Amino acid sequence: MPTILRRDSGDLLHRQLFLALREQIRRGVYRVGDHIPTDEQLCQSFGVSRITVRRAVADLVEEGWVERRIGRGTFVKKSSANDVGFNRATFTESLAKRSKQTQVAVLEVSKCSPPPHVAAAMGLSKETQVLYASRLRSISKVPLLFVDSWVLLEYAGAITVDTLKARSISEMLLSEGVRFRFVTEELFAVAADPHVATHLQVQVGAPLLSVARLVSRDVGKAVMYLTAYMTSERSRIVFNHEEQDLGRMYESQLIHDVNTSEADD
Known part of the structure; x- marks a missing residue:
């Protein structure tokens, strides 16, 4: 059963999808190096169009959360964006x-x-x-x-x-x-x-x-x-x-x- 995004929330659908995927990466549902679902799978899971999925994934790529590999798919990327980076500064x-x-x-x-x-x-x-x-x-x-x-x-x-x-x-x-x-x-x-x-x-x-x-x-x-x-x-x-x-x-x-x-x- 798909996870339905709210169409009355005032937030664009691709932004809602971006936030949902980013939160899954932060929580470790998808870890560094993991393959995230394909565009078709995301369309089915969230009940949205392929254009919405592509815009959301493009935003994830731009912010450094994932990377596209030609012919292989989209993978969670190790970067400063998803690295908590604890330090002991005063x-x-x-x-x-x-x-x-x-x-x-x-x-x-x-x-x-x-x-x-x-x-x-x-x-x-x-x-x-x-x-x-x-x-x-x-x-x-x-x-x-x-x-x-x-x-x-x-x-x-x-x-x-x-x-x-x-x-x-x-x-x-x-x-x-x-x-x-x-x-x-x-x-x-x-x-x-x-x-x-x-x-x-x-x-x-x-x-x-x-x-x-x-x-x-x-x-x-x-x-x-x-x-x-x-x-x-x-x-x-x-x-x-x-x-x-x-x-x-x-x-x-x-x-x-x-x-x-x-x-x-």
């Missing part, structure tokens, strides 16, 4: 590497009162002024990360449009001697609002990955709140733990935002 080294690998467009730097949810997370009153910075990080003009940051003014002296073009806010804070003693991160899925969708070049309402990070120099003394948005089509989040870290790994929490009274109705 946090500071990772920040510097990301800054060098991506191009940043500084969209806004201004003083303002933070949104209610940011003020609550940072333990601030609604009237407190902070420095707000909005940036878009890209590689080869392909947008990857839309980032909003709110920083207490006492730590934001070095943050300007010009300095943000060279270094991230975290790099600047660390170089100024600010200790990141407590960092709380929350990962969740959101629907792209019109502003974020425009910059990430996705449809309004498209599912996005979001990371919210609260940085504090001591208990109850927040320094920065950051929110980053990305699409799973271009980005993924990888955690790397060594044996001695495994005990602390379980300090994280899985929180379900469900109203039990409504769920029981």
